[in-house]
Amino acid sequence: MASEVAARRDAKKLVRSPSGLRMVPEHRAFGSPFGLEEPQWVPDKECSRCMQCDAKFDFLTRKHHCRRCGKCFCDKCCSQKVALRRMCFVDPVRQCARCALVSHKEAEFYDKQLRVLLSGAPFLVTFGNAEKPEAVVCRLSSNQRFLLLDGDSHHEIEVAHISTVQLLTEGFAPGGANTRATGMSLQYSVPGVEGLSQLRLMAGEDDSRRQSTAWLVAMHKAAKLLYESRDQ
Missing domain, CATH: 3.30.40.10 (Zinc/RING finger domain, C3HC4 (zinc finger))
Incomplete structure (x- = not known):
């Protein structure tokens, strides 16, 4: 069904x-x-x-x-x-x-970054004020409408309800050649819930880090398109 x-x-x-x-x-x-x-x-x-x-x-x-x-x-x-x-x-x-x-x-974006988002990548995710992060694979749904987070539990976030996306980096200067993406903070609304919810995605230090970093950069570009579509 x-x-x-x-x-x-x-x-x-x-x-x-x-x-x-x-x-x-x-x-x-x-x-x-x-x-x-x-x-x-x-x-x-x-x-x-x-x-x-x-x-x-x-x-x-x-x-x-x-x-x-x-x-x-x-x-x-x-x-x-x-x-x-x-x-x-x-x-x-x-x-x-x-x-x-x-x-x-x-x-x-459609030829490269979108494929990265659909393929997904592993992260440690912290929901709200939770004390312990959860290991998940985060990916964009095939219809581009949801972020799907699968780990010990399953979470879905509607992309249209994401209000802010902040890329977390480390290096000498934000956006500089010597910086790299390490994580991402998202704020989003949940129907029926007052106020904004928040989560933080952090890339691990293992062999999958490059995959996770590419996903973060792709999601940051997707957020720019999302904000632009709202301004139309």
């Missing part, structure tokens, strides 16, 4: 929008927390010039809408077709130069 419910939640459908074909969750509430909604296009009647180079649109200079920002550009300023996975497009779509650059950077 539980597997049937999970299958329905992960079900997807193919839809066509003015921007192209999209493979989206059958139920909108079960979409990835990293996803972005399609923008409203600037109406043609409100756009007589390119919003980048100010070229006037006419029979030869045609207008195009960027699928990421919805603004209006000439072909020169909006000629790139780039994958836009955060909006679930099946094929690469037309984007302006600025948006194309952002989408290219995000592609690295």
Whole structure:
């Protein structure tokens, strides 16, 4: 029964929008927390010039809408077709130069960091004010909606309910070349529970440390996408 419910939640459908074909969750509430909604296009009647180079649109200079920002550009300023996975497009779509650059950077997350998060890594986790940490394997669920922590017990944290993510490092300067990720602190809300809950993940000192460090860095990048999607 539980597997049937999970299958329905992960079900997807193919839809066509003015921007192209999209493979989206059958139920909108079960979409990835990293996803972005399609923008409203600037109406043609409100756009007589390119919003980048100010070229006037006419029979030869045609207008195009960027699928990421919805603004209006000439072909020169909006000629790139780039994958836009955060909006679930099946094929690469037309984007302006600025948006194309952002989408290219995000592609690295989907091609590399997301795989690391889905594979998981071992940590010592401390929930709230607990005295003793628990050994767990932490990974992102296949639908990207939950952090799953499996050890002596099983815990699930809904990614959309994570409010803050702080990367813990050691070295000479935060973010410097001589620092390394050692752990992560997360604050999150739990439905029906007042206030924020907190946990801390710490990488061990064994042979799995490199795997754990890569997972922490990937999760930190995922958090940036999460915050960006909330600002849309």
